[in-house]
Amino acid sequence: MGVLDGKVAIVTGAGQGLGRVEALELARHGASVVVNDLGTRADGTGADEGPAQSVVQEIEAAGGKAVTAFGDVADWDAAASIVRKAVDTFGDLNIMVNNAGFSRDGMIVKMTEDQFDSVIRVHVKGHFQMIKHTMDFWRTKSKESGGEPLYGRLISTASDAFLMGNLGQPNYAAAKAAITHLTLSAAREVQRFGATANVILPRARTRMTDSGPWAAIFEKPEEGFDTFSPEHIGPLVSWLASPHAHNVSGNLIQVWGKHVRVYAPPQPALDHENDEPWTLENLNGVLGPFFEGKQPIEDSYTLPMA
Numbered sequence: 001m002g003v004l005d006g007k008v009a010i011v012t013g014a015g016q017g018l019g020r021v022e023a024l025e026l027a028r029h030g031a032s033v034v035v036n037d038l039g040t041r042a043d044g045t046g047a048d049e050g051p052a053q054s055v056v057q058e059i060e061a062a063g064g065k066a067v068t069a070f071g072d073v074a075d076w077d078a079a080a081s082i083v084r085k086a087v088d089t090f091g092d093l094n095i096m097v098n099n100a101g102f103s104r105d106g107m108i109v110k111m112t113e114d115q116f117d118s119v120i121r122v123h124v125k126g127h128f129q130m131i132k133h134t135m136d137f138w139r140t141k142s143k144e145s146g147g148e149p150l151y152g153r154l155i156s157t158a159s160d161a162f163l164m165g166n167l168g169q170p171n172y173a174a175a176k177a178a179i180t181h182l183t184l185s186a187a188r189e190v191q192r193f194g195a196t197a198n199v200i201l202p203r204a205r206t207r208m209t210d211s212g213p214w215a216a217i218f219e220k221p222e223e224g225f226d227t228f229s230p231e232h233i234g235p236l237v238s239w240l241a242s243p244h245a246h247n248v249s250g251n252l253i254q255v256w257g258k259h260v261r262v263y264a265p266p267q268p269a270l271d272h273e274n275d276e277p278w279t280l281e282n283l284n285g286v287l288g289p290f291f292e293g294k295q296p297i298e299d300s301y302t303l304p305m306a
Contacts, residue, residue: 002030003242008090010034010082012073012130013100015051017206018230022097023055025234026241027064032090036069036082040102073100073126083133095153095241096134098127103172116171123175127156131186138193149194153241156183156199180252187250196249198240203256204230227257
């Protein structure tokens with residue numbers, strides 16, 4: 001018996017990389033999986049149905065149940081059709097894992113409108129639409145059951161790029177910030193259904209990290225433990241999707257290698273109420289000492305590993 005027996009999951013961008021690992025992991029624990037992937041390149045161009053079909057074959061070869069869905073998550077009707085595919089094929093939808101995305105890196109001064117818009121579209125609009133159509137299904141199901149709590153899990157994929165403001169990835173960092181707060185809002189909204197919503201911040205070797213300034217960090221070692229193998233991310237997704245995490249919602253959780261990190265909500269570093277209305281001079285009297293000796297943001301590609 002698997003911990004996810006009888007549950008139905010959608011994993012977007014599941015033809016390769018993290019999505020493939022997540023789809024296989026959910027299926028291994030008993031979930032029926034809709035494998036969504038357009039088979040695009042790392043920059044979002046091209047299309048190939050082969051990767052998604054290959055993952056379905058892997059799941060079926062291991063005794064699991066899976067089906068492909070080739071829709072574009074950032075297209076309104078296509079996103080709705082992916083949700084329908086899950087319900088029509090397996091009779092339900094319990095787990096929505098948003099993973100689809102690509103990167104088109106560049107410095108702000110050189111970034112084109114298309115570079116910015118395309119990355120925001122696939123990440124932010126794609127996450128929104130899959131969440132929206134999933135929640136529509138849950139709302140209907142909840143009404144039909146008379147408000148009985150249902151089994152629902154929203155899992156979004158962000159990145160600590162939005163925490164660091166990655167140099168050369170302003171579009172990607174902005175998209176991941178939007179995904180995070182979209183999901184935190186969803187977490188509040190799905191409470192009434194008895195469902196949860198959480199954000200994962202994976203650090204892993206994918207097509208988006210195997211080139212550019214980050215490539216050396218994520219390179220596979222010739223021997224020893226592979227810290228950034230995407231396989232390390234699967235257990236976090238299956239745990240969040242499982243009954244074990246029934247009371248876990250509105251969180252940012254990060255995994256890489258053998259490390260797990262839960263981020264606390266932002267907290268004020270300074271909280272001061274003045275006796276008089278603010279002027280430049282008296283504001284400087286408060287903020288000046290606070291920032292004295294602090295360094296501006298570092299121009300660095302170093303990952304904060306601890």
